[in-house]
Amino acid sequence: xxxxxxxxxxxxxDFHRHPELGFQEDRTRAKVADHLRGLGLExxxxxxxxxxxxxxxxxxxIGLRADMDAxxxxxxxxxxxxxxxxxxxxxxxxxxxxxxxxxxxxxxxQEQGFxxxxxxxxxxxxxxxxxxxxxxxxxxxxxxxxxxVYAIHNLPGAPVxxxxxxxxxICGSESLFEISIKGQGGHASMPQAGVDAITVGAExxxxxxxxxxxxxAPGAGAVVSVTEFLTNGQRNVLPGHAVLKGDVRARVPADxxxxxxxxxxxxxxxxxxxxxxxxxxxxxxxxxxxNAEGPAEAACRAGEAAGCEVIRNRPPMSFSEDFAHFAAAxxxxxxxxxxxxxxxxxxxxxxADYDFNDALLPIGAEFWVxxxxxxxxxxxx
Numbered sequence: 001x002x003x004x005x006x007x008x009x010x011x012x013x014d015f016h017r018h019p020e021l022g023f024q025e026d027r028t029r030a031k032v033a034d035h036l037r038g039l040g041l042e043x044x045x046x047x048x049x050x051x052x053x054x055x056x057x058x059x060x061x062i063g064l065r066a067d068m069d070a071x072x073x074x075x076x077x078x079x080x081x082x083x084x085x086x087x088x089x090x091x092x093x094x095x096x097x098x099x100x101x102x103x104x105x106x107x108x109x110q111e112q113g114f115x116x117x118x119x120x121x122x123x124x125x126x127x128x129x130x131x132x133x134x135x136x137x138x139x140x141x142x143x144x145x146x147x148x149v150y151a152i153h154n155l156p157g158a159p160v161x162x163x164x165x166x167x168x169x170i171c172g173s174e175s176l177f178e179i180s181i182k183g184q185g186g187h188a189s190m191p192q193a194g195v196d197a198i199t200v201g202a203e204x205x206x207x208x209x210x211x212x213x214x215x216x217a218p219g220a221g222a223v224v225s226v227t228e229f230l231t232n233g234q235r236n237v238l239p240g241h242a243v244l245k246g247d248v249r250a251r252v253p254a255d256x257x258x259x260x261x262x263x264x265x266x267x268x269x270x271x272x273x274x275x276x277x278x279x280x281x282x283x284x285x286x287x288x289x290x291n292a293e294g295p296a297e298a299a300c301r302a303g304e305a306a307g308c309e310v311i312r313n314r315p316p317m318s319f320s321e322d323f324a325h326f327a328a329a330x331x332x333x334x335x336x337x338x339x340x341x342x343x344x345x346x347x348x349x350x351x352a353d354y355d356f357n358d359a360l361l362p363i364g365a366e367f368w369v370x371x372x373x374x375x376x377x378x379x380x381x
Contacts, residue, residue, distance in 0.1 A: 008103045008361040011035075013081040015095035016356070019070030019088040022125030023047070023134075028068050028098075032122045035102055039109045041120070047134040049122040050144060053108055055378075056115030062375050063119040063149040063330070064104070064368055065323060066097040067126035076352040077344060092349050093154040093339065096356035098122060100152065100364030107369050116376035119144045123322070129174065129285040132325035141329055148295050148375060149332035151323040152364055154356060156346050158338030161363040163303030164311035165335035167296040171289035172221065173256050174320035175248040175282055179204065179267055182277040185232070185240030197242035198231055200274045204244060204267055205229070211262045216255060221316065223249040224259060251316060253288060286320035292331035299333045302371035306363065308337075319349075337364060 020028050029049055036043045036051035044050045048068065075082050075089040083089045105120055121140070125131035158164070181201055186194030205226045212222050226246040233239030248263075250256035260282045271278035296312075303310040314336070323334050337360065339345050344355035 004103070005358075005362050008099050008365070009358045011102065012095050012099040012356065012358060012361060015098060016081050016090050017084045019083050019085055019090045019095075021072060021088060022069040022128050022131060025068045025124050029122070029124070032068070032098060032102070036105060036120065039105055041105065041109070044143075046138045048124050048131065050140060051105065051120040052144065053105060053118045053120070054116070055112045058116035058376060060376055061117035061119060061144065061146045062372070063121050063144075063146040063326070064101055064371075065121040065123055065149060065151040065326060066101040067094045067123050067131070067322070068098060069094060069125050069127055069131070071127060071350060073350065073352055077355060079344070079355065089352065090356070091351060091354050092127070093356040094126070096154055096360060096364070097152060099361055101368060103361060103365030104368030104372070107365060108372060111369070113378055114372050114376040115378045118372055118376070119146055121149075126322040129320070129322045132322045136325060136329060146330055148292075149326045149330045150295065150299060150371060151321075151326070151332070151334050152337050152367070153321070153334065154339040154360065155336040156339045156348060156354065157341055158336065159309065160338050160340045160357060160359055161308045162311065162338035163300070163308045163335055163367070164314035165291060165296055165299055165333060166313045166316065167291050167293040169251050169288055169316050170291050170334050171317045171319060171321040171324065172249045172251050173253070173284055173288045174286040175250075175256060175260070175284040177246050177248060177263065177280065177282045179244040180279045181242040181244070181271070183240050183242075183274070186238050188236040188238055191238060194238055194240065195274055195276055196238045197276070198233060198239055200270060200276055201229060201231070201242040201244055204270050207266045207270060208263060211259055211266070215262050216258065220255055221251045221318075222255050222259060223247075223318070224263075249318060249320065251288060256284065256288075286322060287324045287328060289321045289324035289327055289334050291327065291333045295331055295333035298371065298374055299335045302367055302374050305370040305374065306366045308363065308367065337367070
């Protein structure tokens with residue numbers, strides 16, 4: 001490894017040893033800010049960190065985002081830099097995302113080759129879909145106006161450094177729902193004397209599955225999942241109260257809105273059939289991530305300039321991304337970069353034995369450098 005890779009690897013592994021959850025990234029935020037100041041950047045701290053690097057006389061500006069938070073997962077890896085914080089782990093590669101962006105900042109400070117302003121955005125709490133909005137609410141985009149915004153996410157199972165993205169929808173929305181059912185509990189031997197909330201809830205669970213299979217167009221890519229079924233029943237006690245919780249994914253806002261409407265119709269209808277009370281909440285944590293056509297094409301060109309294999313119209317991802325809020329405010333592009341196909345680098349995101357691939361660090365940094373030079377080209381003499 002060369003000295004640049006050595007520095008990046010050491011930095012990434014330090015982040016990995018000290019994971020912090022969303023809105024608790026105190027050490028991480030301080031380390032990022034100190035690193036940027038050490039490179040000579042103008043640094044602003046709030047919920048996250050913004051570093052500004054200017055070159056030339058151009059007045060154009062773009063934003064590059066990395067996420068900082070870890071997950072509440074107990075790491076099972078056996079490498080020499082495992083998490084030193086019990087129950088917390090960088091299981092999604094945010095340690096690598098930060099490091100690639102810091103590596104790009106170092107190279108751009110040293111090499112320049114662009115004309116304008118780069119805003120390096122280090123965002124908290126991506127995992128809960130709250131960090132981007134927190135930075136936007138603080139006035140990030142008003143204080144540092146940018147014309148475009150970009151983000152990289154590593155992709156286990158894809159060849160190292162492979163770049164893939166698409167114009168239009170790239171990640172789905174995520175909405176969390178909760179349905180509370182109030183029936184009448186009673187003795188397990190005499191169900192006719194009450195209204196068993198389990199039976200009502202089970203009917204709702206099955207009915208909700210007809211939304212995707214019968215009410216949306218085939219291939220819509222939507223998912224309705226009931227993930228929790230909680231009751232106050234006991235061994236011989238029929239429950240009078242039940243709560244269903246779950247998760248909805250959608251590719252377009254119209255489907256998300258239709259799903260909520262159908263869910264409310266179904267739950268109200270089943271409740272009326274059994275003469276029970278029902279309450280339902282539906283909260284969208286992540287909106288759909290929509291890539292603008294120009295930035296998506298720019299990302300593909302930058303990948304080619306960096307020597308990466310590029311897939312220009314990959315299928316949309318099923319997961320959700322907090323970057324969606326930035327891309328809704330400013331034209332942007334979210335792209336995937338292959339993390340490797342074998343071993344810990346190929347394990348699924350959020351797996352307890354996943355690890356970011358250090359070989360990707362200089363590749364990601366090179367990508368960012370090429371993108372900046374493409375979008376903020378230096379003037380010709």
